[in-house]
Amino acid sequence: MVLDAPRTPLRPAKTPAPHPGPGQLLLRVHACGVCRTDLHVVDGELEKPKLPLILGHQIVGTVEERGTGADRHAVGSRVGVPWLGWTCGECAYCRSGRENLCRGARFTGYDIDGGYAEMAVADERFCFAIPEDYPDLQAAPLLCAGLIGWRSLRLAGDGERLGLYGFGAAAHIVAQVARHQGRRVFAFVRAGDEEGRRFALGMGASWAGGSRETPPEELDAAIIFAPVGELVPLALRAVAPGGVVVCGGIHMSEIPSFPYELLWEERVLRSVANLTRRDGEEFLALAPRVPVRTQVRPYPLEGAGRALDDLRSGRLRGAAAVVP
Ligand SMILES: [Zn+2]
Ligand SMILES: [Zn+2]
Numbered sequence: 001m002v003l004d005a006p007r008t009p010l011r012p013a014k015t016p017a018p019h020p021g022p023g024q025l026l027l028r029v030h031a032c033g034v035c036r037t038d039l040h041v042v043d044g045e046l047e048k049p050k051l052p053l054i055l056g057h058q059i060v061g062t063v064e065e066r067g068t069g070a071d072r073h074a075v076g077s078r079v080g081v082p083w084l085g086w087t088c089g090e091c092a093y094c095r096s097g098r099e100n101l102c103r104g105a106r107f108t109g110y111d112i113d114g115g116y117a118e119m120a121v122a123d124e125r126f127c128f129a130i131p132e133d134y135p136d137l138q139a140a141p142l143l144c145a146g147l148i149g150w151r152s153l154r155l156a157g158d159g160e161r162l163g164l165y166g167f168g169a170a171a172h173i174v175a176q177v178a179r180h181q182g183r184r185v186f187a188f189v190r191a192g193d194e195e196g197r198r199f200a201l202g203m204g205a206s207w208a209g210g211s212r213e214t215p216p217e218e219l220d221a222a223i224i225f226a227p228v229g230e231l232v233p234l235a236l237r238a239v240a241p242g243g244v245v246v247c248g249g250i251h252m253s254e255i256p257s258f259p260y261e262l263l264w265e266e267r268v269l270r271s272v273a274n275l276t277r278r279d280g281e282e283f284l285a286l287a288p289r290v291p292v293r294t295q296v297r298p299y300p301l302e303g304a305g306r307a308l309d310d311l312r313s314g315r316l317r318g319a320a321a322v323v324p
Pocket of ligand 2: 057145
């Protein structure tokens, strides 16, 4: 499924199977998770995608062929490909464990063709082994919703009372990890979204309400997954002194101005960008121990556009993935 230009529908296309270069793997795609970032690319909110582009950065596939020197993953083994697709390995960020910030980084389904396809090529150094307990479909959302969710949770600190704004693919995973760590989860959904509220409670939230509601207790931290800038002052208002607010998305609408007293008393406001391979290894080792159970709605490959529409409209519960 090819994106020719922002704000145009994805187009089914027959293209020659890609060829794995040195250090690369040719993968047969079994499932590819659908992420809000894909929507931001389609909607033109992320401005520099390669075009034409195959979207998709939560690829679960098996190794079909290996390029020269690629020997980390055996032919036939199952691997996952995340958003971070390549880094320079030499810059100050790469050398200090912050490859997520590498200025030369290239991203799957953005700078590199991704997984809304039957075949894909990936740099083997950025492919993860998939835990055996997970069928392909259930593994797909671990690769971005899970990894970015995990990084956001880590950077939110150790506080016991955790708010999650926007209860989609990432939050439904993070809620399970947070509960496993002994935290309590407070879920914020779109005002009036009764089904979303029930879904959050079913995933272990101790409380769920509309995003403008005041939670029953002060929070120690909050993660904002919804791409809505108005949530930032609301989340700052909900956290206690010293609390942390993490913006987990790659794009957000404008943040309204707010009085300094919302930030005062050492509240912290920060973003999370991309992931490191260490995040991936940590999270994929942790997920089966929780165990994280993902709820994933499958779509045929040609239905990728419909999956994106359902994500945009808030009709999805949990995650979505295309299955070629
Ligand atoms: Zn670098
Ligand atoms: Zn993503």
